[in-house]
Amino acid sequence: MKKVYADVIQFRNTHYDFGYMQGELIKDSILLKNRERQWLVRKPLFRIDKEETEQVFKKLAPNIWEEFIGLQDALKWPIERVLQEFGGYRVNINPSGCSIYVGDDYMIRNYDYHPKTYDGRFVLFQPTDGGFSKLYGSWAGTIHTTAYFPKDLEAWIVLGGDQEPAKFSFSSWLKGEDLSLKTIExxxxxDIPFAHMERADWFK
Known part of the structure; x- marks a missing residue:
């Protein structure tokens, strides 16, 4: 049994500033060091065409492109590297079991990330420029589960199974009241290392 945590990140501003803030948070983190090490083992099976990718994002999700530019500026990386790490490009990996269960008054989302790729973040973002974005070898275990109750504007999150969730008022948060939570445990x-907490050995 391993004690794990997820940071609670709250932000209100533009999408560019959101990307920049995230870049500042992770630029010296073990999470980024672990992501860099994964490319020693995994080989990208894709080619990033910066112009084509920019056109697609600017057409379908222009605010997400602004987040990438913010990340690029904070991390001082070429945009191709930002896209490789955060743009949705993937290497061939075994499928996971993430799932969603929706009813009239709720939505529950299971996140079955592999610990070596889990970023350990629960993010609340209120944009000021419009539009809300956003088996052990393969890992078949749930890392965190969230529940959203739109009628009550309440949200829950729990790390691991068979535990009480942290609950908070999304309505109050939207009105500008910050959560008192800084982390969720x-x-x-x-015994697999979590990428945001400890060094991950990509050769195992």
Whole structure:
């Protein structure tokens, strides 16, 4: 059993500033060091065409492109590297079991990331420029589960299974009241390293 945590990140501003803030948070983190090490083992099976990618994002999700530019500026990386790490490009990996369950008054989302790729973040973002964005070898375990109740404007999150969720008023947060939570903690039955907490050995 391993004690794990997820940081609670709250932000209100433009999409560019949101990207920049995230870049500042992660630029010296173990998460980024672990992501860099994964490319020693995994080889990208894709080619990034910067112009084509920019056109697609600017057409379908222009605010997400602004987040990438903010990340690029904070990390001082070429845009191709930002896109490789955060643009949705993937290498061939075994499928996971993420799932969504929706009813009239709720939505529950399971995040079955592999610990070596889990970023350990629960992010609340209120943009000021419009539009809300946003088996052990393969990992079949749930890392965190969130629940949203739109009628009550309440949200829950829990790390691991069989534990009480952290609950908060999304309505109050939207009105400008910050959450008192800085991290969420839970227990997960694994000895696999979590990318945001400890060094991950990509050769295992």
């Amino acid at each position: 839970g227990d997960i039955d694994t």
